[in-house]
Amino acid sequence: MKKVLNHTLAVLFLALGLLFMIVPGPSLIFFIAGLFLLAFYYPWARRYLAHCQIALKKSCTFLDKKLAKR
Template sequence: MTTLTYPMLYIRMVTFGELPMKKLCILLLGSLFVLLALVFIIVPGPSIVFLLAALVCFSMYYPRARTWLKKVQSIFTKACYKLDRLK
């Protein structure tokens, strides 16, 4: 356990090896979303939603995932504009 000292405040960071517990939980959640997306690719379901959720989780710690998330967001924005013009 690592102790951070602030004036009159002691905060303990829970770590799992070298990873802070928050980062570990977010990465596990992102991995779970990827697995659910793979399952829903085979079984009809909302696989795109789970892939987007996984990208959001991974983009918190990995810059490459952040660039992919920006690309996907721009693709979906353009698709929404095209669908709005069809009406």
């Protein structure tokens, strides 16, 4: 039962991430949440989660540098 709920929430978060890629919204946050839930059961999700975390770190660093110049 726990695994079914986990997978349902993960698919919901990933679907919201895809939706927010089309319309403005926090798509990367939802992708990370969905992959985090899937990473408990699947090694491929852990790899994608690591890639998303690196992308989020790079984008935050980039934005911090741009905002610091203001």
